[in-house]
Amino acid sequence: MELPNPDPRPEGEVRELERIWATPRGWRLVTAVNNTVIGLLYLGVAFLFFLMAGLLAVVMRTQLALGDNRLVDQDLYNQMFTVHGTTMMFLFAVPAVEALGVMLLPQMLAARDLPFPRLSAFAIWAYVVGGLVFFSTIFYDLAPKGGWFMYPPLTLMEYSPGDNADFWLLGIGFIEISAIAGAVEIVVGALRTRPPGMSLAKMPIFAWTMLIFASMIMFAFPAVILATMMLEIERAFGWPFFTAALGGDPLLWQHLFWFFGHPEVYIIFLPAAGLVSMMIPTMARTPLVGYHLIVVALIGTGFFSFGLWVHHMFTTGIPALSLAFFSAASMAVAVPSGIQVFSWIATIAAGRERFRITTASLFILGFLFIFTLGGLTGVMVAMVPFDYQVHDTYFVVAHFHYVLIGGFVFPLFAAIYYWMPLFSRRMLSERLGRWVFWLIFIGFNVTFLPMHLTGLRGMPRRVWTYPGEMGWDTLNLISTVGTYVLAAGVLVFLVDLAAKFRLGNGPQENPWGAGTLEWLPNDVYSTRSIPHVTSREPLWDRPSLPQEVRDGHHYLPNAPTGWRETIVTSPIHARPQYVIQMPGPGWPPFLAAVFTAAFFLLLTVKMVTIATICGVLAIAFILVWAWGLDPGPSKGMIEIAKGVRLPTYMSGPTSHSWWAMVVLMFVAASLYLAYVFSYLFLWVVSPEVWAPTGSPEPPPVSWPLGSAALLLAGSGILWLVGRRLGMFSASRAAMSVALLLSLVCLTGAFALELRGHLATGLSPDGNAYGAMVYLGAVLFAQLVFALLIMGLFAMARHLAGKLDAVRRVTYDSYALLYHYTVAQSLLGLGLIHGFPRLIG
Amino acid sequence: MNDPVREPPIAGAILFLLAGPILWGGHLLAVYTFHAVACAAGGPWATALVPGSIVLVTLAAAGALLLTLSFPRKLAQVLRCADQPFLIRAGRLLTVLSLTGVLWTGSGALALAPCAQFR
Numbered sequence A: 001m002e003l004p005n006p007d008p009r010p011e012g013e014v015r016e017l018e019r020i021w022a023t024p025r026g027w028r029l030v031t032a033v034n035n036t037v038i039g040l041l042y043l044g045v046a047f048l049f050f051l052m053a054g055l056l057a058v059v060m061r062t063q064l065a066l067g068d069n070r071l072v073d074q075d076l077y078n079q080m081f082t083v084h085g086t087t088m089m090f091l092f093a094v095p096a097v098e099a100l101g102v103m104l105l106p107q108m109l110a111a112r113d114l115p116f117p118r119l120s121a122f123a124i125w126a127y128v129v130g131g132l133v134f135f136s137t138i139f140y141d142l143a144p145k146g147g148w149f150m151y152p153p154l155t156l157m158e159y160s161p162g163d164n165a166d167f168w169l170l171g172i173g174f175i176e177i178s179a180i181a182g183a184v185e186i187v188v189g190a191l192r193t194r195p196p197g198m199s200l201a202k203m204p205i206f207a208w209t210m211l212i213f214a215s216m217i218m219f220a221f222p223a224v225i226l227a228t229m230m231l232e233i234e235r236a237f238g239w240p241f242f243t244a245a246l247g248g249d250p251l252l253w254q255h256l257f258w259f260f261g262h263p264e265v266y267i268i269f270l271p272a273a274g275l276v277s278m279m280i281p282t283m284a285r286t287p288l289v290g291y292h293l294i295v296v297a298l299i300g301t302g303f304f305s306f307g308l309w310v311h312h313m314f315t316t317g318i319p320a321l322s323l324a325f326f327s328a329a330s331m332a333v334a335v336p337s338g339i340q341v342f343s344w345i346a347t348i349a350a351g352r353e354r355f356r357i358t359t360a361s362l363f364i365l366g367f368l369f370i371f372t373l374g375g376l377t378g379v380m381v382a383m384v385p386f387d388y389q390v391h392d393t394y395f396v397v398a399h400f401h402y403v404l405i406g407g408f409v410f411p412l413f414a415a416i417y418y419w420m421p422l423f424s425r426r427m428l429s430e431r432l433g434r435w436v437f438w439l440i441f442i443g444f445n446v447t448f449l450p451m452h453l454t455g456l457r458g459m460p461r462r463v464w465t466y467p468g469e470m471g472w473d474t475l476n477l478i479s480t481v482g483t484y485v486l487a488a489g490v491l492v493f494l495v496d497l498a499a500k501f502r503l504g505n506g507p508q509e510n511p512w513g514a515g516t517l518e519w520l521p522n523d524v525y526s527t528r529s530i531p532h533v534t535s536r537e538p539l540w541d542r543p544s545l546p547q548e549v550r551d552g553h554h555y556l557p558n559a560p561t562g563w564r565e566t567i568v569t570s571p572i573h574a575r576p577q578y579v580i581q582m583p584g585p586g587w588p589p590f591l592a593a594v595f596t597a598a599f600f601l602l603l604t605v606k607m608v609t610i611a612t613i614c615g616v617l618a619i620a621f622i623l624v625w626a627w628g629l630d631p632g633p634s635k636g637m638i639e640i641a642k643g644v645r646l647p648t649y650m651s652g653p654t655s656h657s658w659w660a661m662v663v664l665m666f667v668a669a670s671l672y673l674a675y676v677f678s679y680l681f682l683w684v685v686s687p688e689v690w691a692p693t694g695s696p697e698p699p700p701v702s703w704p705l706g707s708a709a710l711l712l713a714g715s716g717i718l719w720l721v722g723r724r725l726g727m728f729s730a731s732r733a734a735m736s737v738a739l740l741l742s743l744v745c746l747t748g749a750f751a752l753e754l755r756g757h758l759a760t761g762l763s764p765d766g767n768a769y770g771a772m773v774y775l776g777a778v779l780f781a782q783l784v785f786a787l788l789i790m791g792l793f794a795m796a797r798h799l800a801g802k803l804d805a806v807r808r809v810t811y812d813s814y815a816l817l818y819h820y821t822v823a824q825s826l827l828g829l830g831l832i833h834g835f836p837r838l839i840g
Numbered sequence B: 001m002n003d004p005v006r007e008p009p010i011a012g013a014i015l016f017l018l019a020g021p022i023l024w025g026g027h028l029l030a031v032y033t034f035h036a037v038a039c040a041a042g043g044p045w046a047t048a049l050v051p052g053s054i055v056l057v058t059l060a061a062a063g064a065l066l067l068t069l070s071f072p073r074k075l076a077q078v079l080r081c082a083d084q085p086f087l088i089r090a091g092r093l094l095t096v097l098s099l100t101g102v103l104w105t106g107s108g109a110l111a112l113a114p115c116a117q118f119r
């Protein structure tokens, strides 16, 4: 292969890179946006949540050690398992995965950073502030008590008075939004910032899993966000989505929650499997056996996991045949997981030399053992009659800890040991590592293996204590002892971590002799030059690569625009397309995150005025931040390799911002589809409250037709302006009038829709039909609100001379979301005005 | 500014790769919705109609899956995505998995009473 930059590089380039990518010091550290810095913060905080939720588990296990124990009372125990489960799932597992993505993905792709560094910073800070406040509720008797899945009717106002449940709904709901922000980043990052030559078929498995992880978040999280909105609205304003007496149905919550909740476990597991697929080849010193099969298994698991959610509802009274559909799907999903396990075993066996036993490999072997057992009990509970027997017993608690701890915590520990040299000057002790592993492994099995029996003997989950004469004492005592052994293992790990972890680069460049790009010589700017990739294990196939990269013989060995930048490549073949200029450290994302968190948390405790102020401030800082984006083409073309020149600016469908908007539109669309599902679901359950017989008839057709006409007019205007942006943007008046007109059409359409329903006398709190109709308006209003801000922002950019025919990203984003809103609202008008007429 | 490197849109490749799973999802959605609505509506017609319809939908889905399995290059053409060996192989395997799932799911209709609850 010919080197992209064969000539020696001029001096000073490295110093320039160091200056540009320098991490801010002192208290300005919070303004940092570089992926290695904020990724580490992300992982650190996620691990802190693991420790705190683990501490709750230790207290719970101590309480359960003996029958009739009185260490904690019932109410506190309820809060503890709720906060333990919620924290582990939402504040530890998903964020830890995202953190690993933020830290490792750019390194594995040899990109200088992810495409939207400030967005990651925003998501992370929002999560840190929101998560810490959520967790602290346990100390003030304010924590939710409804279990991690918060089923109504228990969580309705009547049965859960006070603010406790609202902390879950608003706190967790908003952290899900931050997870979505991270997902946008990861999708675009994995598809567009790969190094030249790394086609999809050469992508490291971890990148595949992160891509699938992020896509699953796009489609799964909106369902629970909608459910959360509905429950919060019902608690605050009494719209009866889940109240059976008024035509609602608590089962709707279960459907929406588990449509998210089941994929959630694969959202956690797949990236962990990806980590394992990266580590095993290194330890076995041979390429992964069955790369294709693994990719297929990952895609298959990710996709099929969306068709299993009803297996959490086997005992809710759904007809048996429907249960059979989901039982079959649940067993079928074990097939791709099995494929992965066999691929790993084959790789271990295929190594020319013996599989190297390090602490990381021990954790991997532990993972294989524990996860496989959890998978087996998973197939057991996928059988409907068996599930009837063990539903809501400790058997289930044992099962899901086997898959969650085996399938995620063990790979995570392996990953920490394995990738530590990238982030710390000293590696963790292998000698203490053995202790850590064996204590955790033995402690885990002693805790959770007996729980299968405790469950089979009938002990229900979520009980704060049990009578001593039930015959459950011994098993529980064993479990509790195991928990302390496990905790001791974690403690040894923490001691070692405190002793060894020093931020910086490791003692050796590639201590394990791995083959993937994250082990190239690294610094704050990532690799000195971005390698040309020709195989899946470039470091194995081209031993001279590290030196070439360090000497700047590959792509973009410098910073020609004088600012942070990385190469954007095409999604399938990874051909260089343009160079993206990225923002550096700054206050706005941090402040916006803090105020967003404040907004949601203050709403929880009903301090509406201060909450509103914080909300306005959050938007203001987001606008300040957005003002600095879209730098325009002023830097022209630059040379990234001998004879390869790329533009430094891109707009339109090739650009990363367009891609991010498309991802967001998918998120919005899944939210809306969840709404359409809910509407139809409640109709199936309670047709008697539906219009035209059970509720006022919908307004005359002229109303929705007027609304639709306005929407189409607005879309038409924006389409026209987009086609002739040069002409329009040449005149201040023309552009402003066009933008304003589009906003008038939009708000007009919304006002008509709302007025129409109000005129019929339909009220949102009378029955489930009214609630669903007005919820449609709420979803419409959200988009209108976002578009109002974006439209006015585009106008301001134009007036300031920052928006024209070329520099048009602000306009494109606005128009894209606008057209999407029109499509969604037309569908909504059809549903809300058409459906009652159809059935009437 | 020179044109960025062109390649066929990724949407085609994604649809191609996911053709099997999408059919599987469509099948599950169809049989589940139909079954839920039919049983909620109740009446003798539901009991009579349910098993046959589910078998029929299942056969249709299986047929469609067999088609995509047999003519992957045609499908690649229709979706205007490059028929790379990687995509073809992965797509095929996913289709086989989906086919297994569809047949397994649908076969329940042959064994179970249409609307009974087993509690």
Ligand code: HEM
Pocket: A054, A057, A058, A060, A061, A081, A082, A084, A085, A086, A088, A089, A093, A146, A147, A148, A149, A397, A401, A404, A405, A408, A409, A447, A460, A461, A462, A463, A483, A486
């Ligand atoms: C570190 C060791 C851990 C121990 C000793 C432990 C122990 C427990 C205990 C005692 C319960 C309450 C059972 C009940 O009363 O029903 C529980 C519930 C739960 N745990 Fe863990 N756990 C651990 C780690 C984890 C991890 C790593 C996760 C997830 C990633 C997790 C997720 C859950 C969930 C989702 C629940 C259900 C909460 C609910 O019922 O709402 N746990 N765990």
Ligand SMILES: [Cu+2]
Pocket: A261, A262, A265, A308, A309, A311, A312
């Ligand atoms: Cu599940």
